[in-house]
Amino acid sequence: MKVLKFGGSSVARPERILGIVDILKDYYASGDHFTVVFSAFGGVTDSLIEMSRLAAAGDDRYGEAFQAFADRHQEAITALLPEGALRKETSTKMRKSHDVLKNLLYGIFLVREASPRTMDYVLSFGERSSSYIISQVLQQAGIPAEYLDARKIIRTDKTFGSAKVNFDKSYEQIRDYYAEHSKVQVVTGFVASAKGGLTTTLGRGGSDYTASLIAAGLKADAIEIWTDVSGVLTADPRRVKKAFTIPRLTYAEAMEMSHFGAKVIYPPTLMPALHSRIPLYIKNTFDPSFPGTKVSEESSSEDEAAVRGISSINNVALLTLSGSGLFGVPGISARLFGALAQKSVNIILITQGSSEHAISFAVQPSDSDLAKKAVEEAFAYEIDRGVVNAVKMERDLSVVAIIGENMRYQPGVSGRLFQALGKNGINAVAIAQGSSELNVSVVIPKEDENKALNALHEAFFLSDYKTLHLFIVGVGLIGSTLLEQIRNQNDYLRSKLGMEVKVVGMANSRKMIFDEEGLELDTNWKDQLMTKGDDADLAVFIGRMRDLNLSNSIFVDNTANDKIAGYYAGILDESISISTPNKVANSSSYLQYQRLKSIAAKRGVQFHYETNVGAGLPIISTLQDLLDSGDQIRKIEGVLSGSLSFIFNNFDGTRPFHEIVREAKEKGFTEPDPRIDLSGKDVGRKILILARETGISMETEHIELKGFLPEGAMDAPSVDDFFSVLEENTDYFTKLYASAAEEGKVLRMIATLEGEQASVGVQAVGPDNPFHGLSGSDNMVVFTTDRYNERPLVVRGPGAGAEVTAAGVFAEIIKIGKFLS
Incomplete structure (x- = not known):
């Protein structure tokens, strides 16, 4: 004997009931001996509560709610049973039953009260209606079915609303009843009766409890709880999208899961099954071939997962x-x-x-x-x-x-x-x-x-697989390149690193868009952002990121915006890691720099900014490794600007200086106003960051900027005027180059940190200097330390460009992902 129970979602609509009929036909055809318990049609119990509430409040709209209830059941009869004697019989039976309910509700309306005892009787009409209709449908399908009102076999006390079962009496009546009835019994779930025939209900999960009680009374072979999910899942699938079915649980594990909110199993259901050692299966009505979850006394083997x-x-x-x-x-x-x-x-x-x-x-x-x-x-x-x-x-x-x-x-x-x-x-x-x-x-x-x-x-459950949730601000040249790199590399990250990168939010200066499941990073993402995105609002973007509160969240700032940097402290304080090429935060006041580092350490999150200095080159990480391993820094020298490197590497006397600067601007190497680069301020911010990484509490004003531009260049009213000043001073730059060339040297803009003194300026360097051989837009940093003294440690490579900068940010994202593993 098997006892099957189908829940409200399984019988919510006529087509679902027909699906159950197909399942039961297979059982019957295979010769299985079974009985089946049904809940009320989906949503009916709530409607019965609502109509009772309205009636007790003296609101005559209860009549509308009742009529909807009655109509729904008559419509189900029409949909499930062909015209004929069986449909007529079923329809008549339901009308009579529902007339009793109608009169009961009118009584509630008159006395303005619905006691727990009355409510139990009202609620019983849900299961009594669904079970009777389905028993008739099964007969029509060729299954010898018989309607059984559980009030005949399950006895309780008079604790209305959640009655306590008299097990001995109930089991005795179950056995006696089934001994005299050989047909497939279609039983009302949830309802029972107390002494004197008073209707009671079994409380939350009552229909499952009914099935378990019948199984225990009959010493059944198995209990099958058919619902709308494929067994007990590792977590609530509405909250954890990657939850999956647990193949088997012990009674104790299932009890714990149910106590802590797993709604597929209710604790009272397990007790009769546990005491009678009857295995219980949780199966999916809408995927009947799926094995679901088995709950039994079988202990988990020691090699199975520790957490179920x-x-x-x-x-x-x-x-x-x-x-x-x-x-x-x-x-x-x-x-x-x-x-x-x-x-x-x-x-x-x-x-x-x-x-x-x-x-x-x-x-x-x-x-x-x-x-x-x-x-x-x-x-x-x-x-x-x-x-x-x-x-x-x-x-x-x-x-x-x-x-x-x-x-x-x-x-x-x-x-x-x-x-x-x-x-x-x-x-x-x-x-x-x-x-x-x-x-x-x-x-x-x-x-x-x-x-x-x-x-x-x-x-x-996914310890070899981790999802990173990215929120990206700035999807221009660097940002769009980063998105392409993520899209191209995600398959590799999944297969080799067990890591998936999802871009959950992105924004530019005009629009922002979110998708908790991850935005599609195909070539259409720009159109999606502009057509489906909301107007950009940085505070709203940060607030939405905070409110989503996703695990493994990372904020990526690909801008040079000082306002965005102002949000870093709050983001880190929300336990969200940051990766950014934006130098503003780390080159502002030393107090703010220390504050950000302190918050990140306190919250146990990552704050990465390798691309602040040298784009994708491992300059900051190399410096940190030297310090962490106990080395002492004596001097740091660096060509730290790709644009200035390009300019001076190409200033070989064959072309005027202003032409080379203009070419660098046209190639996008410099800022729109090249004076920002040529003044040395940007390089100054970078050497400032390196100084702070060594532990020096340095401020911007402590850096000596040794200007080399002719008088009037920095004060020119516009960029065009600035280029005019350069052109007017062609002889000045020619002499500058010639003076260095006479000594076999070349010009380089070099930042230097020695002791606690930092400076930025143009220097003439000879062949014995590591900066002499620089080419293209390469950056180079030379670390002179106690260990690397006679032969300093050199880091060299491309120091500008969207590809290398985006790659540097991407590497930091992966590093954060590994930290979170």
């Missing part, structure tokens, strides 16, 4: 009783929990430190004020004496739990849990773990629940 699932309770309040008066005093816990029990307050989670100084417990928010009052009354004497503090209450919290019997066999599970939470900036308010090590529960801020579920799911 992750679940959560969405909204709890945490109360804490603390004080010196608790230490070493026997009976404190008994008084505390006794006071709560007297007020019928259910406790979700309990945690107490070994110091006995505090006991924390989580309750439903609706019970929090009552719980606080009850505990403070119980400890009023100690509170008045000042040895126990007033109860502390924290709201807007959630409980997240990892569950699995194998956790006891595998060390490091808790460490992985807290590492995943910590790297995503999620604070653990309280922690609880039983000695059985069946679950580890963590109380966290409610706003972080989704983020925590996804971070933990990746840590335990």
Whole structure:
């Protein structure tokens, strides 16, 4: 014998019921002996509650709600049964039943009250209607089916709304009834009866409970719970998109999953199955061939995953009783929990430190004020004496739990849990773990629940596969190149590094767009941004990134905008890592530079800016490696501007200086106003950043800029006027070049840091100098250190261009991803 149960979503529409008929035909054809339990049609229970509420409030609109209820069932009969005697019989039976409901509702309307006892009777019409109609449909399909009102076989007490089952009496009646009926019984879920024939209901998950009770009474071979998902999943699929089906669970694991919010299984359902050792299967009505989840007493083997699932309770309040008066005093816990029990307050989670100084417990928010009052009354004497503090209450919290019997066999599970939470900036308010090590529960801020579920799911089920969520501001030349590199490399990242990069948000100066599932990075993304994006608003963009609160979030700033840099502190403080070529933040005040580094360290996130100096060259990381390994920096010299490198590498006496500068501008190597480059200010910002990385608290004004331009160049009213000044001073630049050439030297704009002195200026260097052989737009940095003294360490390569800069940012994104792993 098998007991099958189909939920409300499975019978929500006539076409779904026909799908169930097909499933049951296969069972019948294979010779399986089975009975089947049905919930009310999807949404019907809610409509019955609503019409009762309206009637009790004296609102005659209850009649409209009732008529919709009656019409829905008559329409189902018409859709499911062909015209004839069976349809007529079914329709007549339903009309009579619904007339009783109509009169009952009118009575509620007259007395303006719907007691729990009355409500149980009202709600029973949902299951009684659906089960009777489906029993007739099964007969029409050739299955010898018979309608069974569960009130005949399941006995309870008179706790209306959630009645307590009399197991011995119920099992006896189940056995007796089935001994006399050989047809396929189609049973009403959820409903039962008390002494005197009063209708009762079994509470949340009652139809599943009905199936389990019948199975236990009949010593069935299996229970099958058919629903709209493919078994018990590793996490809630509405919150964790990558959740997948757990093939098998023990009763204990399933119980824990259900306690912590997994709605596929309800705890009462498991108890009869557990006591009778009946395996329970969770299957999908809409994918009947999928095996689903098996719940049984079979223990997981030690080589299986330690964590079987992750679940959560969405909204709890945490109360804490603390004080010196608790230490070493026997009976404190008994008084505390006794006071709560007297007020019928259910406790979700309990945690107490070994110091006995505090006991924390989580309750439903609706019970929090009552719980606080009850505990403070119980400890009023100690509170008045000042040895126990007033109860502390924290709201807007959630409980997240990892569950699995194998956790006891595998060390490091808790460490992985807290590492995943910590790297995503999620604070653990309280922690609880039983000695059985069946679950580890963590109380966290409610706003972080989704983020925590996804971070933990990746840590335990996708540990070889991680998703990075990018928010990119600036999709011009560098940004668009970065997007292309991500698109071209994502397959490699998935297969070789177990990493997927999703661009969740992007913005330029005019538009911004978001997609939590990841924006498509095909060639059409620019059109998508401009046609479907909202008007750009930096504050809104940052706020949306914060509110999405996605795990493994990274903010990428590809601009040179000082306003965006002003948001860095807040972004890091939200535990979001940053990668940026924008030099503004790190070259502003030393206090701000230190603040950003401090926040990143405090929040445990990454702040990367390698491309601030030398585009994609590993200059900052090389310097950090030298310092971290204990080397001492004696001098840093560098050609740190690709545009200036291009200009001076091409200034070989064959062409006037102004022509070379104009070419550099036309190629996009310089800023729109080349004076920004030629003044040395940009190079000054770069040597400033390197100085700060060595630990020197230097400010911009401490850098000596040795100007080389002729008088009037920097003060020219416009860029065109500036070029006119250069052209007028052609002889000046020719002499500058000739003077160096006479000594066999070339001109280079070199930044120097020695001790705590920094300068930027044009120098003439000979063949023995490493900068002499520079070509193109290459950058070069020379580190002279205690270890690299006689032969300094040189880093050289392209120091400008969208490809190398974007590649540098991309490398930092991957580095952040590895840190988060």
